[in-house]
Amino acid sequence: MSKLLIRGLCKSFDGQPVLHGIDLTVERGTLLALLGPSGSGKTTLLRVLCGFERADRGTVEIDGRRAASDSLHLPTEQRRIGYVPQEGALFPHLSVADNIVFGLPRGERRAHRRVEELLDLVGLPADYAQRAPQQLSGGQQQRVALARALAPAPNLVMLDEPFSSLDAALRVETREAVANALRAAGATAVLVTHDQREALSLGHEVAVLWQGRLVQTASPQTIYREPATRELAMFVGDAVLLPGVARRGFADCALGALKLLHPVADGPVDVMLRPEQIRICAADDMRDRPGCAHEALVTDVKFNGPYASVHLRTNGATPVSISSSVPGHRAPRLGEQLRVIVDGDALAYSAG
Structure with a gap:
C-alpha cells in the first residue's frame, strides 16, 4: 500500500470555502480516522481525494504520484483508490462473488479469482460467495463492500462512515472485522467518521477537521488526553x-x-x-x-x-x-x- 500526501488543499462551493489549506500525511499501512462534526468538510475532503470533486488549489500525491494540483485532476479510475460507502452499495442483482470482482478486469471477473481469499480476509465463509446481498446482514454487506474495495489491490482505501447505519452491537463486531482485514492486507486507509469512540478505537492516528480546517493530528491517546482547543476537548468525549x-x-x-x-x-x-x-x-x-x-x-x-x-x-x-x-x-x-x-x-x- 501507499503513502498519501496532501498539501494546501482548498475547496469552495458557490464561493463558500469548505476546505481551508489542508495539510495531511498518511503513512503506508496506517489507518487514519478523519474525525469531525457534521458540516466540518469531511465528506468534501473524501470526495476530492477520490477524484469525485476537483480541488480549487493544493496537491494530492498517492504513492508518490501526483493525483491533483492546480493544473491537474487525475480521473477517479486512475487513482487506484478502493471506496467503501456508507451503505455498502452492493449490486442487488449480482451474487456476493460477482460484487467482489466487479472492479477487476473482465477475464478475472469470470474466473472469480481471489474471491475465497478476500472473503476469508474480511471474516466471511467461502460459501457466502453464491449468496445474494439481500441474504446478508448489514454488517456482512459492509464486509463484502470492503472485500470489493480491496480486490483490485488499491493504493489507498477510503471508508465513508461505513458503520453509521448499523445497530450498536453489530457496529462493534463489524468495525473489528474491518480493522482486522485492513491490518492483514497492510492497507493504507482513511476512515471518515463523526463517531469519537470509533475514531479513537480504530485509528492509528486521528485527524480532527473543524470548520474546514485541520485543528489537530495525533495519536488517539493524545487527541483525547491533550486536545488542542476547548472546543475539541468538548467534542472528543466528555x-x-x-x-x-x-x-x-x-x-x-x-x-x-x-x-x-x-x-x-x-x-x-x-x-x-x-x-x-x-x-x-x-x-x-x-x-x-x-x-x-x-x-x-x-x-x-x-x-x-x-x-x-x-x-x-x-x-x-x-x-x-x-x-x-x-x-x-x-x-x-x-x-x-x-x-x-x-x-x-x-x-x-x-x-x-
Missing part, C-alpha cells in the same frame, strides 16, 4: 471545564491546586479534566487524607450499565458543577454527600 488561575505549572481551581500536564503562562485559565479523573468516595474514606478531597453533593445520576455518569455540585463559597464517570455498580444515590479527588494531571487553556 470534559469538565473549570475556571482557574495558573501559577508555576499548577492551576488553582474549585478542586484545589492541580498539576498541569503542560505548563501555560501564569494567569486566568480554563482547567480541563475528563470525568473518569474525578473520583468519588464516601466522606469517611478520606478521613486520613484531609485537604486533598473536596465535598460535593450528588445532583444527578445517569446509569448506563457498565458505568454511570454522576453529576455533582461542590460545596463552598463558590460552588461549581462537575461530572464523574464511575463503574455502574458503584453509582451513588441522588442527594448523597460525597468527597471528590482528582486523579492525574489537568490540562489548561489560557482564558480570553
Whole structure:
C-alpha cells in the first residue's frame, strides 16, 4: 500500500470555502480516522481525494504520484483508490462473488479469482460467495463492500462512515472485522467518521477537521488526553471545564491546586479534566487524607450499565458543577454527600 500526501488543499462551493489549506500525511499501512462534526468538510475532503470533486488549489500525491494540483485532476479510475460507502452499495442483482470482482478486469471477473481469499480476509465463509446481498446482514454487506474495495489491490482505501447505519452491537463486531482485514492486507486507509469512540478505537492516528480546517493530528491517546482547543476537548468525549488561575505549572481551581500536564503562562485559565479523573468516595474514606478531597453533593445520576455518569455540585463559597464517570455498580444515590479527588494531571487553556 501507499503513502498519501496532501498539501494546501482548498475547496469552495458557490464561493463558500469548505476546505481551508489542508495539510495531511498518511503513512503506508496506517489507518487514519478523519474525525469531525457534521458540516466540518469531511465528506468534501473524501470526495476530492477520490477524484469525485476537483480541488480549487493544493496537491494530492498517492504513492508518490501526483493525483491533483492546480493544473491537474487525475480521473477517479486512475487513482487506484478502493471506496467503501456508507451503505455498502452492493449490486442487488449480482451474487456476493460477482460484487467482489466487479472492479477487476473482465477475464478475472469470470474466473472469480481471489474471491475465497478476500472473503476469508474480511471474516466471511467461502460459501457466502453464491449468496445474494439481500441474504446478508448489514454488517456482512459492509464486509463484502470492503472485500470489493480491496480486490483490485488499491493504493489507498477510503471508508465513508461505513458503520453509521448499523445497530450498536453489530457496529462493534463489524468495525473489528474491518480493522482486522485492513491490518492483514497492510492497507493504507482513511476512515471518515463523526463517531469519537470509533475514531479513537480504530485509528492509528486521528485527524480532527473543524470548520474546514485541520485543528489537530495525533495519536488517539493524545487527541483525547491533550486536545488542542476547548472546543475539541468538548467534542472528543466528555470534559469538565473549570475556571482557574495558573501559577508555576499548577492551576488553582474549585478542586484545589492541580498539576498541569503542560505548563501555560501564569494567569486566568480554563482547567480541563475528563470525568473518569474525578473520583468519588464516601466522606469517611478520606478521613486520613484531609485537604486533598473536596465535598460535593450528588445532583444527578445517569446509569448506563457498565458505568454511570454522576453529576455533582461542590460545596463552598463558590460552588461549581462537575461530572464523574464511575463503574455502574458503584453509582451513588441522588442527594448523597460525597468527597471528590482528582486523579492525574489537568490540562489548561489560557482564558480570553
